[in-house]
Amino acid sequence: MNAKIYDFHGGIHPDERKTLSNRTPIQHPPLPAQLILPLGQHIGAAAEPIVEVGERVLKGQKIAEANGYVSVPLHAPTSGTVTFIGPQPYPHASGMPAPAIVIEADGRDEWAPLTPRPDYREMDPDALVALIRDAGINGLGGAGFPTAVKLCTQSRHHIDTLIINGTECEPYITADDLLMRERAAELIAGIDVFAHLLTPSQVLIGIEDNKPEAIAAVRAAIGARPYEVRVFPTKYPSGGEKQLIRLLTGLEVPSGKLPADIGVLCQNVGTCVAVHDAVLLGRPLISRITTLTGEALARPGNVEVLIGSPAHELLAYAGLDESKLDRLIMGGPMMGFTLPTLDVPVIKTSNCLLAPTAAELPAPPPAMPCIRCGECAEVCPANLLPQQLHFFALGEDVDQLKAHNLFDCIECGACAYVCPSSIPLVQYYRAAKADIREQEQKAKKAEYSKVRFEQRQERLRRAEEQKEAERKARAEKAARAKAAQAEAPAGEAAAPAQAAKPGLSDEQKKLKIEASMAQVALKKAEKQLALHATPELEAQVAELRAAAEAAQKALDAAVPAEPAPVAQPASDDAAKKAKIEAAMLKAQIRKLEKVEAPSAEQQAELEQLKAKLAEQEKLLDAAPAPVAKPAEQSAEKAVDPLKKAKVELAMKRTELKKAEKAGADDGELATLREALAAAEQALHAAEEQSDKPAPELVRVDKHGPVDETLRALKTEVAFARADLRKLERDPNAGDDALGAARARLASAEQQLEAHQTTTA
Ligand code: SF4
Ligand code: SF4
Structure with a gap:
């Protein structure tokens, strides 16, 4: 019994033209090169x-x-x-x-x-x-x-x-x-x-x-x-x-x-x-x-x-x-x-x-407007409305194209075959399908990108949360450690300080700085002296040299004299930690302040850090002044008052010179000059109290053999001038003494001038 054969809607019966090729067996062309x-x-x-x-x-x-x-x-x-x-x-x-x-x-x-x-x-x-x-x-x-x-x-x-x-x-x-x-x-x-x-x-x-x-x-x-x-x-x-x-x-x-x-x-x-x-x-x-x-x-x-x-x-x-x-x-x-x-x-x-000839498959005539004859719909094997699809494709109406089942079209061409207006319908459908596929592809890509973006944001949020949690944990740990230290017996608290690597005490540092500055002042004066060999400069150099030597001796005495670091009280140690904490907070604040467009979270973090810093600074302000250490006391004792006065004078002189060079205003210069005068007075007072002999002047002859008489006369002028100045600075100096000093200077200058004239 023959099985039932059904039918489908539409379809056409174009000229088959199959006999052109079905009369010969399958051939085997030569192997291509x-x-x-x-x-x-x-x-x-x-x-x-x-x-x-x-x-x-x-x-x-x-x-x-x-x-x-x-x-x-x-x-x-x-x-x-x-x-x-x-x-x-x-x-x-x-x-x-x-x-x-x-x-x-x-x-x-x-x-x-x-x-x-x-x-x-x-x-x-x-x-x-x-x-x-x-x-x-x-x-x-x-x-x-x-x-x-x-x-x-x-x-x-x-x-x-x-x-x-x-x-x-x-x-x-x-x-x-x-x-x-x-x-x-x-x-x-x-x-x-x-x-x-x-x-x-x-x-x-x-x-x-x-x-x-x-x-x-x-x-x-x-x-x-x-x-x-x-x-x-x-x-x-x-x-x-x-x-x-x-x-x-x-x-x-x-x-x-x-x-x-x-x-x-x-x-x-x-x-x-x-x-x-x-x-x-x-x-x-x-x-x-x-x-x-x-x-x-x-x-x-x-x-x-x-x-x-x-x-x-x-x-x-x-x-x-x-x-x-x-x-x-x-x-x-x-x-x-x-x-x-x-x-x-x-x-x-x-x-x-x-491979048809032109007569065999003539090119279709130019397309004409649709006359809505409906023949295309009659032959469509997919039961579509080809003319409607054509209009929607022209209008790029994607929704309507989809609603009219464009993708059920098998591109058989039956509609175009019967169209009296010779509209290349299938070409419109192919182009519309390609456009829709492309749009869908783009939408898929966009969706994929959106999902990836959201996932990234989520990852960043989680990472930020984790960082914040770690920050909090660190802060809590530090607070616990601080509290434990504050509660611990002094000996226990001191242990880490003892274990710390010993360094210079504050006093030693101060002495070191003073010695360096005295050396610098001396070097400068020596340079000046090399250029202008005046008795005044010679005297100044001598003073500075003495001061530099004194500063160095004071430093040398302080360093070996400094005992091993003494365990500091717990409060001092806590102050140090507070200082470190404050420095770290400042660094974090500076880092966050550099962010150009901080997020809300970063703003909040900045405020939090600032608040913490303020707390630390309050703690530091409230901390007791550091207790003078035995080492500092002994160093103070070790420093000779005369040396100290000399160093002080050299420093004041250097400060004044620096200010003069920098073009400081009159007020500042006056203050510095006063300080210098005070230092000179202090030196004189120390000299008077000192039982040490006056330092010997070591002169360096840089210009070959010198006339001894000239040198002596010059020295007399320098001493006479120095004594006069000294008296001028002394508010208690009497007129007689001043007059005598001036006379002495004038006489010394005359003698020098006379000698220079005779030896010229
Ligand atoms: S090409 Fe598409 S619309 Fe045209 S007859 Fe074939 S299936 Fe229908
Ligand atoms: S067959 Fe051609 S002219 Fe007729 S309705 Fe379809 S598209 Fe329009």
Whole structure:
């Protein structure tokens, strides 16, 4: 009993023109000199090359690995050498090149070792699917979806009906027809593999009634298997997946759903043969049957073509008359696309190269406005409203396009075929679909970026919280330690101080500074003396030298006299810690104040730190003045009052000079001069109280032998001047004493001048 054949809505009956190519057996064109293998030949991610330029490859050797789940590997169609990896012509309407591996054939066609699995029924199903995937198989009848992925997707559903698509409804194309006629046994063996994996209740092989030889061959090859060939009237597009399911089962695949959702899986006959070759012969997908047809060819027919064969070589093999060629179409006249060049290679989905003349497939007349005749809707096999979709596509109304199920359109071209206004409807739908996909891609990316941004913010927030917690823990620990120290007995608290490395006491530091300053003052005066050898400067240098020596002696006496650091009271130690704490807080505050745009958290932290600093400073202010240490006391005792007065005087003099040099105002200078005068008075007082003899003047003769009388006279002038000044500074000095001193100076100067005149 013949099974019921259903019908689908719409469809058309264009001129089939299949006899152009279905009268001759499958041919085998010569091996091309060069094969161009695009890395992306299917839906999904392009394969990743695993060979290098210059590498020799064998026929069937894997040359590019699947790059992701929805991807398939690529194999060398013949033996030869990889000569290039990069952009090459690609069969696409855009004419854009695509990455490819180029192989220079060596003519030997030498196979790589193969691993046939006639025992595939013993294999783990996953391993069998992996084998199919590894053989680089994608659907050979449509867009080229990776077959293994389709099998995995279906595994989530129970497949009740396995449909084998032998429809080949598009005009001109006869590749599947010839394949079924000549490779029916391999086809059935391939179906066996699918049936083994899917265990469907029924296997239906759908073939249009315009292929009687194929129907007979397949029926014969089925033998005793429970597979059923279902033959139905020729109508375009019966080969559409959803249309074929409807035809054979009466089931409708709901909009937006997959056949698997209703328990159906479809496979093309070419794909079944490829699976047979992969499993039972161990051969990966490196060739396919392609129809070469059109009236520009002298010998149209079907060829078993190596993937990567350049189109121009195949067309030349089929007797292309370029003068007759209007355009080259990859695919059929309904769903194919015009190729921009003849240099493109055949890929795994290339079922036809159509080379028509201008008269054979005339270009459509210019498009006219839609007259709302509704014929397009009449023929649409997807039950869509093509004219409405056209308007929404023109208006880029994405919502309406989606609401009118744009993505159910199978781009069969039936609507455009019947449109009296010659509107290229399918082009509008393709462009609209591409735009929507791009927008969705962008929206997905934006969403992904947003999620990542939010995750980063969350991470930063957590890190900040953790830092804050650590800061608090440190502060609490320090507070506990401080409290414990305050409560601990003095001896315990002193222990760390004793362990600390001893340094100079404050008094020693002071003496050291004084000694350094005295040295500096002395050096400066010596320099002046070298330039101007006046008695005054000589006297000054002598004084400064004495002062410097005194300061150094005081320092020398203080350093060894300083006992080992004495344990300080706990309060002193706490004050030190408070100082350190305050310094650390200041550093943190400065750091935060440098932040240009502080966050609210940072502001809060800054305020907190400032408050803590204020507390520390209060503590420091309230701390008792440091107790004078024994070492300091002994150092004070050790310093000779005379020396100290001399050092003090030298320092005051230096301060005054510095201020004069710096251009200080009169008030400041007056204060410094007063301080200097006071220091001089203090020195005189100390000298008077001192029982030490006056220091000997050590004079350095820098200018060679000197006149002794001159030196003596000069010295007398200097002493006389010094005594006079001394008296002038003394508020108690009497006029007589002053007058005598002035007279003495005048006399000394006269004597000196007289001597200089006589010796000049
Ligand atoms: S191209 Fe799309 S809209 Fe036009 S008839 Fe085919 S399925 Fe319908
Ligand atoms: S067939 Fe063409 S003219 Fe007629 S309704 Fe459809 S789009 Fe408009």
